[in-house]
Amino acid sequence: MNLANASKPGLTRTVIFILLGLLLLFVIALNLTLGSVRIPLREILRVILGQGGVKDSWVFIIQDYRLPKIFTAILAGVALSASGLQMQTMFRNPLADPFILGINSGASLGVAIAIMGAGLASGLFIPALSTVGDLGLVAAASLGAGLVMGLILLVGRRVNNPTTLLILGLMFGHATSALVSLLIYFSAPEKVKAYSIWSYGAFNGVTWEQLKVLFPVILLALGILALLPKGLNALLLGEDYAKTMGLNVSRLRTLVLISASVLSGAITAFCGPIGFIGVAVPHIARNLFKTSNHKLLIPAVVLIGAIVAVAADLIAQMPGSQFVLPINVVTSLFGAPFVLWIVLKRRRRATSFSV
């Protein structure tokens, strides 16, 4: 960025970034204190800083429950949003996202096959797996996600109409779900229950050990994405323009495919399918920063994705009550009207990526 660029819009953007950072800290703090048990922030800080003198039960709640849950939520929000952003640009479609296009179902299929096929399952899907199994799980989910995304890419690249792509994703989703159901059908009853619990989506239940797998995997996929903003920007003008600008479109598409499937696959493996974060966050980022430039959008969706996921988890906890809502219920309740809004707004304005 040159000096002329660091004028007013640059300043406003810096301010927005700082405000978003503060908002993230705020929702994290809120999420740590609230829940079925209310713990004062000062006590939480003592636990995090390793100082003594805090109730044992609180230490346990914070260390083994709330902290890993928040880490998971942040990773999930970041990964799903980053995945959605890449997919929206690659499919040139404002509605593209891992959940809507059925890519999550592909991940589910991968998980189901890995567990039942390899006979790894012992009761529940996730907690029972060893660390090696976790990696296998991530690989299987990413492969499943990549398979569905590759298929949609193959069929849907000639489709310019977002609604058609949506139906395509829906059909792929149904087909893969049917296969999963088939696997479930031949499985023991407790697995069926485990699957339905898993399919609600949850940020809790992911252990520190599993985070050791999830975190580097997500980081790696984000690292790939960090190399792509230039190509993604070129792709905004359409594939033909991008080619005549010297872009290797098929290489970019492969990298996006890998990054987006690993991001959504890994999260789906550990947290279950989580809807609408991937489609909504890129739009919030574009509206907030008034730009389509991926150099700005990537850090923006990372921040906003984290905020949205932690906030969604906060709502799911229903502070003050003993109930915990499935995370997917929360994201769908807020996300579905959001997608409707995008569809209706798009009808009024022909430009798909405009604010």
Add this chain to the structure above:
Amino acid sequence: MKTPLLSTRDLEIGYINGKPARKVVGSELNLELKQGEFVCLVGPNGAGKSTLLRTLTGLQPALDGEILLVGKKLAQFSRKELANEISVVLTSPIEVGAMTVKELVAMGRFPFTGLFDRMTEKDWDVVRQSLEMVGMQGFEERMIHKLSDGERQKVMIARALAQEPRILVLDEPTAYLDLPGRVVVLGLLHDLAFGHDKAVLTSTHDLDLALRHADRIWLMDDEGQIIQGAPEDLVLNGSFAQTFNRSGVSFNAQSGTFDTQTPTSKIVFLEGEGSEFIWTRRALRRIGYTVKEEWSHGSPRVSVIPRDDTIIWQVARDGQTDTFVSIYDLLQSLSK
């Protein structure tokens, strides 16, 4: 004599994976494009103009023959090398909204910036110059979805220029523009070739503008054959009339425009001068009269007469004279 930047030898264009397996759109094309030359590719709809342009810019492979770019086969260029020689403006409007003019034009620097797309001061200079060349300086911070169609097309041309190509290829850049917009864009393209020494190749449906501005016309017919030459040559040797010959339409080699043929048997004698005379003649032809300037017995006689500050039209026929104050009233009377 300049050597051509781009030339083709027995080029065959078309599609390989269609039905039937190989659909040839045009063949035996021997074309050339020189530096500083403005070439307009014209022809009826569906002749294969877009296919030719896509083939020449490396967006789709040639079926046979070869394309030479600065003396080297086009197929041997990598995408990146090609981007340094040729840049394009495509027909379909881009769908991106939340982007400033400056950001869009800066995309033209894509082949020159590194992996992380860092723009140097020199890159920004090129962006500024490109905007100046299309007369869009001062629009840097405007959002592209808020520009008019004509302004957006000029920005797209600026983006292509920022790529600093030797050859600029445009596929119907005037398709979505109003008439003044078309005049401006084609005039601009002529200036880019003439004043900035670019080779500019564009397809267009605006024949009269192409005839006026192009150094050379590539005239493509329904069979995908191309005749090239100066616009005047093609008019005089009847190529234009032949290519665009359809029932009911004929190319008028005198005016360089297309006339619709209304069956005429009625004759009218017209006298007068100046632009009033020319426009009255046009109007009479439109309603099916053959206009003569030598009076013959039995035909109505129309006179365009200046009176004080205005014009009046007099019609003498069957021994009776009527006076009209507008061409519209004149036509109403004559078409009865």
